[in-house]
Amino acid sequence: MIEMATTPFTTRIDRDLKKRVEKIAKHEDRSASYVVNQAIEAMVEDREYTYSLISLGLQQIDAGETISEAKMDKWVEEWSQGEETPFPKASKA
DSSP: OOOOOOOOOOOOOOHHHHHHHHHHHHHTTOOHHHHHHHHHHHHHHHHHHHHHHHHHHHHHHHTTEEOOHHHHHHHHHHHHTTOOOOOOOOEEO
């Protein structure tokens, strides 16, 4: 098993949230620190991915590439009905 270097990180959390974390840790036979670390890692990865998509979208806008409102409306409608429709491609405006 590869161990990663760790460093202390102190924060305050709501008492009830702490109890919930400790309950999860007990069920999973893990430490509360492990559970919190996993949650933070998942949140950070999600935010990094979101920001990368925003950056890509801004780059496409700067390059004059857009998706029409009609195409987006159609995609959202199909997606909300459970259809696995591919995301519309951007085109030059």
